[in-house]
Amino acid sequence: MELICPAGTPAAFREAVDAGANAVYCGFRDETNARNFPGLNFSRDELREAIAYARRHGTQTFVALNTFMRAGDEEIWYRAAADAVALKADALILADFGLMAHVAEHYPQQRLHVSVQASASNVDAINFLVDAFHAKRVVLPRTLTIADIARIAPQIRCEIEVFVFGGLCVMAEGRCSLSSYATGKSPNMNGVCSPASHVRYRQEGKELVSELGDYTINRFPAGEAAGYPTLCKGRFDIADSPAYAFEDPVSLDVMSEIDALSAAGVSALKIEGRQRGKAYVAEVVSTLKKALSASPAQRTALLTRLRGLSEGQKTTSGAYEKRWR
Amino acid sequence: MSHHGTSPSLTMGPVYYLWDGPKWRDFHFRIADEAPVDRVVIGETVCSKRQHFIEPHLAEVIERLEAAGKTVVLSTLSLVTLERENRQIRELVADSEHMIEANDLSALGLLNGKPHDIGPLVNVYNAPTARLLASRGATRICLPPELPFTSVETIVADAPGIAFEVFAFGRMPLAISARCAHARSKGKIKDNCQFVCGDDPDGLPVKTLDRQSFLVLNGVQTVSHTCQALLGELVDLAACGVSALRLSPQDCDMVAIAGLYRAVLDGMLGADEAIVQLRDIYPAAPLSNGFHHAREGAAWVARARDIAHGGA
Numbered sequence: 001m002e003l004i005c006p007a008g009t010p011a012a013f014r015e016a017v018d019a020g021a022n023a024v025y026c027g028f029r030d031e032t033n034a035r036n037f038p039g040l041n042f043s044r045d046e047l048r049e050a051i052a053y054a055r056r057h058g059t060q061t062f063v064a065l066n067t068f069m070r071a072g073d074e075e076i077w078y079r080a081a082a083d084a085v086a087l088k089a090d091a092l093i094l095a096d097f098g099l100m101a102h103v104a105e106h107y108p109q110q111r112l113h114v115s116v117q118a119s120a121s122n123v124d125a126i127n128f129l130v131d132a133f134h135a136k137r138v139v140l141p142r143t144l145t146i147a148d149i150a151r152i153a154p155q156i157r158c159e160i161e162v163f164v165f166g167g168l169c170v171m172a173e174g175r176c177s178l179s180s181y182a183t184g185k186s187p188n189m190n191g192v193c194s195p196a197s198h199v200r201y202r203q204e205g206k207e208l209v210s211e212l213g214d215y216t217i218n219r220f221p222a223g224e225a226a227g228y229p230t231l232c233k234g235r236f237d238i239a240d241s242p243a244y245a246f247e248d249p250v251s252l253d254v255m256s257e258i259d260a261l262s263a264a265g266v267s268a269l270k271i272e273g274r275q276r277g278k279a280y281v282a283e284v285v286s287t288l289k290k291a292l293s294a295s296p297a298q299r300t301a302l303l304t305r306l307r308g309l310s311e312g313q314k315t316t317s318g319a320y321e322k323r324w325r
Numbered sequence: 326m327s328h329h330g331t332s333p334s335l336t337m338g339p340v341y342y343l344w345d346g347p348k349w350r351d352f353h354f355r356i357a358d359e360a361p362v363d364r365v366v367i368g369e370t371v372c373s374k375r376q377h378f379i380e381p382h383l384a385e386v387i388e389r390l391e392a393a394g395k396t397v398v399l400s401t402l403s404l405v406t407l408e409r410e411n412r413q414i415r416e417l418v419a420d421s422e423h424m425i426e427a428n429d430l431s432a433l434g435l436l437n438g439k440p441h442d443i444g445p446l447v448n449v450y451n452a453p454t455a456r457l458l459a460s461r462g463a464t465r466i467c468l469p470p471e472l473p474f475t476s477v478e479t480i481v482a483d484a485p486g487i488a489f490e491v492f493a494f495g496r497m498p499l500a501i502s503a504r505c506a507h508a509r510s511k512g513k514i515k516d517n518c519q520f521v522c523g524d525d526p527d528g529l530p531v532k533t534l535d536r537q538s539f540l541v542l543n544g545v546q547t548v549s550h551t552c553q554a555l556l557g558e559l560v561d562l563a564a565c566g567v568s569a570l571r572l573s574p575q576d577c578d579m580v581a582i583a584g585l586y587r588a589v590l591d592g593m594l595g596a597d598e599a600i601v602q603l604r605d606i607y608p609a610a611p612l613s614n615g616f617h618h619a620r621e622g623a624a625w626v627a628r629a630r631d632i633a634h635g636g637a
């Protein structure tokens with residue numbers, strides 16, 4: 001199975017290549033991709049150099065253009081697609097049907113991958129995208145169990161890529177407006193979720209309060225580690241009992257299931273984290289690369305070492321395991 | 326001033342919540358008999374486990390609505406992951422004599438070449454996407470609630486030949502998950518949920534730890550605490566060529582809500598007075614129109630005209 005690794009900066013990109021990534025995915029420094037964070041992503045020149053570096057090392061480059069085109073400003077996305085094609089990206093990762101149609105028509109030779117943001121969660125949905133836009137690979141939403149994936153794989157006419165490590169969307173990806181409900185900025189339209197520009201922390205007595213827009217997302221008593229106020233991982237009151245209503249502050253780790261994922265028909269394993277630093281990328285990529293070819297016992301030891309890097313140091317296998325529902 | 330003929334019509338959206346069979350049936354009977362809506366979208370849209378609650382009543386509801394001259398549209402599930410869910414949509418597409426409203430990509434694929442509608446849970450953010458869907462058979466698109474008016478205007482202008490609807494009343498669908506937060510909040514998981522979402526016919530409030538009303542759970546779906554209320558915006562929406570306004574059922578007098586929107590569209594009632602009456606008919610939720618004005622969705626933007634009035 002291929003290992004698909006994130007890069008938010010040219011430095012992280014080189015680390016991922018050096019650590020043995022089969023492919024690195026990245027985006028332009030604008031709203032055309034779903035990690036449109038300050039200080040992240042690539043200029044055209046940086047991407048040209050990155051792709052050349054990757055090619056010299058036998059690594060592929062995937063370019064994510066996975067936000068939805070703003071009405072009237074489609075040219076921004078079309079230009080990004082044209083530039084990525086001209087720079088010889090190995091694949092474009094797309095979510096918007098209008099953009100998929102544009103790429104399929106104007107660049108029929110360009111390899112097209114379906115972003116997780118497109119929310120293609122079943123056989124008929126995936127085959128629609130293969131038939132309509134000649135998609136070669138689908139990144140599955142984090143809504144399926146491994147058994148679901150095994151059932152879907154033989155019925156579709158493209159490759160499967162799944163997220164195995166890093167941040168975890170609780171909601172079906174590309175279909176969530178929680179962030180824009182609270183802040184006016186959303187993954188689909190702006191490439192951001194729970195943006196830092198709308199985050200505030202304030203001390204109230206012994207508690208640290210985290211806020212997103214006008215809303216309290218969590219309160220941390222003294223001694224409890226305070227996390228980032230990602231909306232769906234906040235603590236809320238339902239019928240007067242406070243709890244993590246949607247999901248605890250955990251991250252995804254299903255590397256212990258890679259044999260099952262392989263048997264289910266998965267071609268590529270994806271690591272989340274374009275917002276992460278180069279040291280994180282280097283550590284995670286090299287460890288997971290080793291884990292892929294290690295014996296089960298060695299693999300367990302390698303994966304244990306990685307736990308410390310995970311958000312809140314707590315992990316989940318998410319929807320891949322049926323009880324999560 | 327009345328603009329009948331060019332004035333937008335009203336569509337009653339599908340009931341997103343789990344109402345028991347008789348409540349669901351009686352709601353639609355009353356809509357058939359009394360509400361000034363042209364189209365009614367019916368069918369379970371949120372969770373396939375709920376289907377059996379409405380199935381025994383589908384035929385009589387369709388009959389009553391059609392006898393009253395309403396166009397009936399069948400809604401598909403918005404998140405499809407199981408084989409039986411796939412099968413159900415395939416059968417619906419193969420057998421239905423009614424127009425189908427697609428709410429996920431599988432329905433979009435299966436409906437290729439047949440006239441169909443697109444629901445607000447499909448991501449249509451621009452005119453090229455609308456035109457692509459039209460080339461495959463879509464004749465009507467209800468745009469996602471997240472869209473600002475500037476996008477609505479541009480899409481309607483650049484995708485001629487398609488009827489566009491805008492989500493004008495109701496708690497806004499914001500997210501859907503494989504996990505059921507509603508069941509989870511009552512100590513269950515999705516697979517043994519015992520239909521606890523049926524205890525909350527208008528959803529289960531999620532408050533912040535500072536007691537701010539924030540979101541509402543509806544099974545696997547999360548909706549806004551605020552109620553979308555585009556009333557002061559109807560003149561602009563009609564002028565830009567929107568064909569219909571969608572009213573999303575809440576547990577309140579939806580006949581009165583429909584009457585209110587119709588009266589504003591017909592120029593019989595001012596928007597300001599309608600907003601006052603709407604708060605009275607559905608007091609459970611504060612009103613919002615932030616998405617329409619390119620603000621946070623929970624925001625309420627008072628009309629410039631109101632402010633001008635206040636200052637005059």
